[in-house]
Amino acid sequence: xxxxxEKILQTKAGLSYIIRTALPKDAKKLIKYCKEIFSEEGxxxxxxxxxxxxxxxxxxxxxxxxxxxxxxxxxAEYNNDIIGFLTFHNxxxxxxxxxxxxxxxxxxxxxxxxxxxxxxxxxxxxxxxNPLIEKVTLEVFETNKHAIALYKQLGFKEEGRMIKGIKIxxxxxxxxxxxxxxx
Numbered sequence: 001x002x003x004x005x006e007k008i009l010q011t012k013a014g015l016s017y018i019i020r021t022a023l024p025k026d027a028k029k030l031i032k033y034c035k036e037i038f039s040e041e042g043x044x045x046x047x048x049x050x051x052x053x054x055x056x057x058x059x060x061x062x063x064x065x066x067x068x069x070x071x072x073x074x075x076a077e078y079n080n081d082i083i084g085f086l087t088f089h090n091x092x093x094x095x096x097x098x099x100x101x102x103x104x105x106x107x108x109x110x111x112x113x114x115x116x117x118x119x120x121x122x123x124x125x126x127x128x129x130n131p132l133i134e135k136v137t138l139e140v141f142e143t144n145k146h147a148i149a150l151y152k153q154l155g156f157k158e159e160g161r162m163i164k165g166i167k168i169x170x171x172x173x174x175x176x177x178x179x180x181x182x183x
Contacts (some may be wrong), residue, residue, distance in 0.1 A: 002065050002072040002088075004122055011113035015078060019118055022065065022073035026082065027058035030075070033082040037105045043144045044105070045166075065089070070100055070132050074122060076115045083107040086119040090133060098134040100127070112146065120154055127183040135182050141166060142175040156181045 006020040022030065031053060038048040053061075065073040070090030075082050083106065090100035102123060106116045127133040138156070140147050156179040165176035 002068055002070075004072070004074060004126055007118075007122070009114075009118050011110065011115065013113060015113075017076055017078040017083065017115065019074060019076050019084075019122055022062050022075045022085070022087075024059040024062045024066070026075060027055045027062060029082050030062070030085065031055060031058055033085060033107070034105075037085075037107065040108060043141045043147070070097060070130070072123060072126055074119050076106070076110075076119055078110070083110045084115045084119055086123060088123055088127070088136070097132055099137060100133055100135070101137050101139075103138070116147075117150055117154070120150070124154065124181065124183065130183075133183055135180055137178065137180040139165075139176050139178055142177055148177065148179075151179050151181075154181065 003021045004019070006018060008016055008018055010016055034051060034053075035048065038044060038046050038051045062073060065071040065087065068089065072086075072088045074086040076084030084104070086102060086104040088100050088102045091097050102120075104116060104119060124136065127136050137159075138151065139162075140151065142161075158177055159180050160178045162176040162178070164173035166174040168174065
C-alpha cells in the first residue's frame with residue numbers, strides 16, 4: 001500500500017505545512033496545482049497545453065497509487081492548498097519491480113524552503129521500508145542545478161545522460177540526467 005504517516009513540518013521561513021499521502025479526494029486541488037505548475041514551463045516535461053486531465057481520471061490515478069504495492073503519491077499542503085506533489089511508481093514486470101521512478105514539483109512561492117527535501121526524504125524512508133523497492137530513480141534537466149544538488153545531498157548518483165533528450169524549440173536542447181539511489 002502506498003501510504004505514509006501524516007507529518008507537520010516547518011519551512012525554512014517558519015511556516016507550518018503538512019506532508020501526507022495524496023488521496024482521491026485531492027483530485028480537484030491537484031488539477032489546479034498542476035495547471036499552475038505546468039504553466040511555468042521551465043523544468044517539466046508536460047506543458048500546460050498537454051495537461052487535460054479530468055477530475056474523474058485524477059481520482060482513478062490517485063486511487064491506483066493508494067492500492068499499488070510499489071506506488072506512492074505525496075502532497076505537501078499549506079493552508080489547505082497543495083504546494084508540493086511527489087509520485088513514485090515501480091516497474092510492472094517481475095524483473096523490474098524492484099526499481100521505481102519519481103517525479104516531484106514544488107510551487108514556485110515555496111521553493112528552496114525544504115519542502116522538496118522533506119517529500120523526497122519521506123519517499124526514501126518509505127522505499128527503505130518497502131521490501132519490494134531496492135532502487136529509486138529520476139530524470140532531471142541538466143539546467144535544474146538546485147534539484148540536482150538536492151538529489152546528490154540525499155544520496156542520488158548520476159547514472160547516465162540522454163544527450164539532447166529535451167527539445168524546447170528548434171534551437172534549444174537540454175540533456176536529461178538520469179540519477180538513482182539504492183535503498
